[in-house]
Amino acid sequence: MKRGKKICVVANCLLNANAKIQPYAFYPGANRTVIEPLLRDDVGLIQLPCPETSYLGMRRWGVTKEQLDTLAHREHCESILRAPLLEMLAYTDAGYEIESILGINGSPSCGVEMTCTGYCGGEIPQDADVLAKQQEQLRMTPGRGVFMDMLAEMLERHALKIPFKGIDEEG
């Protein structure tokens, strides 16, 4: 039996940058800096679904945490997290180690230590000064994005303790 019984759960775009909102993709496919060391250490990977792609599609605009923080979106996150949660429970019940959950810092969905807040919504202003003022309100704020928030809540309900770690992709 060659299985290592070590698993890491990763945000969808760490294995598939195509999920990211335009124009953000710092690599064509998988984030090799993060993924290759895991492969070298024989860690198995569980890829979480991308909540923004399934909720808003590939023509979505950039959004902030408060825009995603609605009951409907939280319910969407919860519904797509149900299957990976069941997988995590199955592995931990069977004595496998889930080492960590890797999110994407700065994301309004998958941020772990930092998320993005501040956009006030509405029509895109035609006036460049008004648009610039709206953009100035964007902030990187300590805290989790909505999707990781829901995952943490669901893990807690099942008393499953797995450390979260945010990846800083622009750094």
Ligand code: SF4
């Ligand atoms: S929502 Fe999460 S998985 Fe999807 S592109 Fe953004 S950071 Fe990646």
